[in-house]
Amino acid sequence: MSNEGYVTADGRKIGGTVMEMKNITLRFGGVKAITDISFDIKQGEIRAIIGPNGAGKSSMLNVISGFYVPQEGEVWYKGSRRPQMRPYEVAQQGIARTFQNIALFEGMTVLDNVMTGRLNHMKTGLFSQAIWKGKAEQEEVANREVVEKVIDFLEIQAIRKTPVSRLPYGLKKRVELARALAAEPSILLLDEPMAGMNVEEKEDMSRFILDVNDEFGTTICLIEHDMGVVMDLSDRVVVMDYGKKIGDGSPDEVRNNQAVIDAYLGVSHD
Amino acid sequence: MFYREAGDFKTTYKDDNQTFPIKFDRYRYYFVLFVAFALIPFMLNDYWVNAIFMPFLIYSIAAIGLNILVGYCGQVSLGTGGFMAVGAYACYKFMTGIDIWLGGVQYALPPINIFFSVILAGLVTAIVGALFGLPSLRIKGFYLAVATLAAQFFLVWLFNKWEWAYNFSASGQINAPERGIFGVNVTGPNVDAWAKYLFCLVILTICAVVARNLTRGSVGRKWMAIRDMDIAAEIIGVNPLKAKLSAFAVSSFFIGISGALFFSVYLGAVEVGEAFGINKSFLVLFMVIIGGLGSIFGSFAGAAFLVLLPVLLKNVLVGGLGWPTDLAAHLEFLIVGALIIAFLIAEPHGLAQLWRVAKEKLRLWPFPH
Ligand SMILES: Nc1ncnc2c1ncn2[C@@H]1O[C@H](COP(=O)(O)OP(=O)(O)OP(=O)(O)O)[C@@H](O)[C@H]1O
Ligand SMILES: [Mg+2]
Numbered sequence: 001m002s003n004e005g006y007v008t009a010d011g012r013k014i015g016g017t018v019m020e021m022k023n024i025t026l027r028f029g030g031v032k033a034i035t036d037i038s039f040d041i042k043q044g045e046i047r048a049i050i051g052p053n054g055a056g057k058s059s060m061l062n063v064i065s066g067f068y069v070p071q072e073g074e075v076w077y078k079g080s081r082r083p084q085m086r087p088y089e090v091a092q093q094g095i096a097r098t099f100q101n102i103a104l105f106e107g108m109t110v111l112d113n114v115m116t117g118r119l120n121h122m123k124t125g126l127f128s129q130a131i132w133k134g135k136a137e138q139e140e141v142a143n144r145e146v147v148e149k150v151i152d153f154l155e156i157q158a159i160r161k162t163p164v165s166r167l168p169y170g171l172k173k174r175v176e177l178a179r180a181l182a183a184e185p186s187i188l189l190l191d192e193p194m195a196g197m198n199v200e201e202k203e204d205m206s207r208f209i210l211d212v213n214d215e216f217g218t219t220i221c222l223i224e225h226d227m228g229v230v231m232d233l234s235d236r237v238v239v240m241d242y243g244k245k246i247g248d249g250s251p252d253e254v255r256n257n258q259a260v261i262d263a264y265l266g267v268s269h270d
Numbered sequence: 271m272f273y274r275e276a277g278d279f280k281t282t283y284k285d286d287n288q289t290f291p292i293k294f295d296r297y298r299y300y301f302v303l304f305v306a307f308a309l310i311p312f313m314l315n316d317y318w319v320n321a322i323f324m325p326f327l328i329y330s331i332a333a334i335g336l337n338i339l340v341g342y343c344g345q346v347s348l349g350t351g352g353f354m355a356v357g358a359y360a361c362y363k364f365m366t367g368i369d370i371w372l373g374g375v376q377y378a379l380p381p382i383n384i385f386f387s388v389i390l391a392g393l394v395t396a397i398v399g400a401l402f403g404l405p406s407l408r409i410k411g412f413y414l415a416v417a418t419l420a421a422q423f424f425l426v427w428l429f430n431k432w433e434w435a436y437n438f439s440a441s442g443q444i445n446a447p448e449r450g451i452f453g454v455n456v457t458g459p460n461v462d463a464w465a466k467y468l469f470c471l472v473i474l475t476i477c478a479v480v481a482r483n484l485t486r487g488s489v490g491r492k493w494m495a496i497r498d499m500d501i502a503a504e505i506i507g508v509n510p511l512k513a514k515l516s517a518f519a520v521s522s523f524f525i526g527i528s529g530a531l532f533f534s535v536y537l538g539a540v541e542v543g544e545a546f547g548i549n550k551s552f553l554v555l556f557m558v559i560i561g562g563l564g565s566i567f568g569s570f571a572g573a574a575f576l577v578l579l580p581v582l583l584k585n586v587l588v589g590g591l592g593w594p595t596d597l598a599a600h601l602e603f604l605i606v607g608a609l610i611i612a613f614l615i616a617e618p619h620g621l622a623q624l625w626r627v628a629k630e631k632l633r634l635w636p637f638p639h
Contacts, residue, residue: 065505091507103505105498107564108491116495120507122488126516132483137284140487144283183506 005042008235009250015043017076018219019064019187024073026059026243033059034070035243041187046213047221048230050254051240052263057223058100060240061189064221065097066090092120096185098176100192100223106165110175113164114150117182118143150182153215154208170201174208181212188212190222194229202226206233227264231255239263289482306471311464319463324536326577327470328528333557333569334481335524340555341563342485343517344497345406349399349418351550352425353522354529355542356398359435361391361530362444365457366437384449384456384534388473391530392523398425399522406514422551429542443541446534457534466535473531477524482566484520493517494564525554556606560613562620571621579605 005015019041026034033056041047049057062068064075066087075082077093085093096117105113122143128135151157154174159167164175173193180188193209194202206229212218224230230237231251239247239254241263247254254260290296314323332350339345364387368379382390402421406414429435436444448458455461456469484490492513495503500510533540540546553576561572580602587593587601617623 067501067505086509087501087504088507088509091505097505099502099505103499103502105495105502107498108494112491112494116491116503116506116508119488119492119495124488126484126489126520129487129489130480130483132487136483136487137287140287141283144287148283179506 008045012044012214012235014045014235017041018043018078019221020076021060021064022074022076024060024063024070024075026056026063026068026070032243034063036072037238037240037243037245038073039238039245039248041219041221042236044213044217044219045235046209046233047219048234048237049221049223049240050225050227050230050237054242055240056243057240058191061097061191061221061223064090064189065095091183094183094186095189096180096183096187097189098173098180098191098193100195102169102172102176104164104172104176104179107163109161109163110156110167110178111147111151111160113175114147114178114182115143117150117179118147120183121146146184147182150178153211154178154181170197173197173201173205177205177208181216181218184216185218187219187221190220192223192225194224194226202229209233287486289486303475307468311468314463314467316463319467320536321581322577323467324470326574327467327474328531328536329554329557329573329577330570331474331477331531332525332528332554333561333573334477334566335521335528336554337558337561337563337565337569338481338485338493338524339517339521340558341565341568342490342497343493343514343521345403345514345517346411346415347418347521348415348548348551348555349402349421349425350525350554351546351548352422353395353399353402353525354532354550355425355429355546356395356522357391357526357529358533358540358546359429359444359542360394360526361387361534362437362446363435364390365449365534366447381449383451385451385469385473387449388527388530388534392527395526395529396519396523399525400515400519403515403518403522406518407511419548419551422548426542426546429546441541443539444533445539449534457538459538461535470531470535473527477527478566478570481520481524485566489516497564556610558620559618560609560620562622563618565619565622567625568620568622571625575621576606 005013007013017040020038021040022038024034024037025032037056037060049060051057059068063070066085066089069084105116108116122139124136124139151160154177156171156174156178159171159175164172167175177190177193180190190209194205197205209220209222210233213220222234224233234251236249237247237251237254238245239257239260241259246259246263247257249257288296290299310323332354336347336350339347364382365384367381370377370379402418405417409417430442436442439445446457448455448460450456451469454465456465485493492503492508493516495506495508496510496513496517503513504510529546532545537545557572557576558569559572560575561570562568580599583598583602583605584595587598588595613620619626
């Protein structure tokens with residue numbers, strides 16, 4: 001696998017490798033969730049991971065974000081091998097994510113939820129915060145400005161002060177994306193950002209994902225079930241089945257790959 | 271009709287971040303401060319101070335402290351009494367002077383001004399609290415409650431046994447010597463009612479402002495993130511160790527201050543098991559639950575409620591209707607018990623939430639649409 005970038009079908013320039021998974025194997029007791037998988041994510045691309053239910057996609061994202069520690073294999077990030085890390089350390093390295101089942105802070109407002117995305121950028125100590133006037137307040141306002149941009153971008157201005165627990169599912173997903181974006185991550189991991197949405201919501205979400213990538217140049221790695229969506233959005237696709245990688249390439253290559261066709265036809269759902 | 275934010279536009283994020291964004295609330299807050307600082311001190315007598323204001327002010331500090339831990343960070347604690355004891359004994363040591371032996375040499379720290387003794391007592395309690403908070407990294411909920419309960423019993427036992435802590439007094443009690451600030455006594459036998467009151471009020475005000483500042487910024491959001499979903503908190507970069515321990519430390523800081531005041535200004539003499547037993551832990555926890563988890567205002571409301579309730583029952587039932595005292599006391603238990611259950615089931619956000627709902631209604635009144 002080369003470290004070079006490439007130019008996408010729609011003419012965007014993709015950079016070198018930012019993250020590389022090398023021979024990852026993850027077991028839960030006897031169950032092999034991931035078997036010897038390698039793939040890379042390049043700077044500025046939209047990388048998709050697809051596969052049938054239980055293929056190990058979420059597990060892969062959990063390995064990247066430090067929730068699961070693989071028994072074998074290495075994670076390389078920005079040119080060096082990453083030592084074992086706790087999830088919060090991974091986050092502090094600039095990797096943000098959303099969850100398949102929404103993981104928002106239900107007791108807080110939308111604004112506070114999105115503000116939590118800025119925590120890595122907020123450094124004033126306990127003492128300054130106790131005083132508030134001065135450093136802490138300036139920092140709060142500066143970060144609020146970033147957050148308001150994200151809120152505008154995702155068009156959730158109207159629900160800013162609403163407690164998250166009162167929101168419908170589709171909006172919650174959007175707020176979760178907002179929280180991840182607020183962190184200004186170098187890699188954004190999205191676990192089924194469109195699951196359970198209706199067609200309109202899916203279209204909105206697709207647009208947001210493309211815009212994020214386009215406007216901020218954020219590298220995105222997303223899991224998605226809906227083949228159509230994946231083909232539209234992504235630059236390169238990894239296909240997993242039963243914990244193994246069965247395909248890797250551009251959407252067109254993957255679509256014509258016999259193993260992939262078999263896996264999708266062989267599985268009755270969707 | 272009077273109460274609404276329409277027309278009160280915020281043009282900066284700073285304005286939007288205010289503690290009381292609505293003008294009406296802000297004026298009410300200034301009004302309360304004015305009454306508390308400028309009017310009440312002139313209208314006090316000993317009965318009012320000792321029966322109502324002292325316990326209210328001091329328990330409010332404890333409730334704010336416990337609310338930070340339980341209401342904001344979601345960590346249960348039944349060790350409040352023990353932590354108040356740490357504050358009380360630390361304050362006692364600071365105000366009477368500390369002898370330390372290091373390598374056979376005795377160093378004597380002279381007595382420290384009462385205000386700083388109280389603050390330092392808070393800091394000592396913060397350290398102790400953080401230590402006892404360490405198990406929270408591994409255990410949650412019920413098990414954590416039991417661990418903090420162990421802390422409660424251990425600390426009371428410690429201050430019973432550790433003679434150095436009570437300056438080797440024969441009775442095992444600690445007695446607050448006469449101490450003052452700006453030449454006015456606030457501890458000891460000869461203290462004016464207004465002096466005690468103002469001293470505690472100033473400290474409470476500082477504590478409340480600090481608590482409010484901490485809970486509105488990034489530290490507070492870290493705590494709330496841990497409370498709402500610790501896995502998601504980690505994924506946005508919150509170090510659970512630091513967040514939980516800082517909550518334990520800050521919470522214990524306030525609780526230690528309240529313990530210090532409870533001993534030095536309010537009671538004057540303390541026997542640890544009696545003053546800071548498990549009952550105290552439950553009392554403060556009930557204040558937080560009834561007042562409202564995760565609300566500074568709720569801490570005040572809960573403290574006021576549980577301080578006033580017995581006084582009220584006593585005056586009405588015993589004084590007014592001639593009931594026996596113990597019957598009134600039992601009724602108090604019943605009422606508090608029923609309220610706890612009611613609040614836990616129906617309104618976990620307590621009196622503070624009822625107040626918020628009332629305001630929301632008022633904001634729309636008289637046109638509900
Ligand atoms: N924490 C865990 N403990 C035990 N087994 C697990 C755990 N997490 C995942 N697995 C197993 O690993 C396999 C892969 O699961 P994973 O959630 O990664 O699949 P997925 O591709 O995300 O599926 P879906 O499309 O349903 O989200 C499954 O067999 C699952 O049961
Ligand atoms: Mg999954």
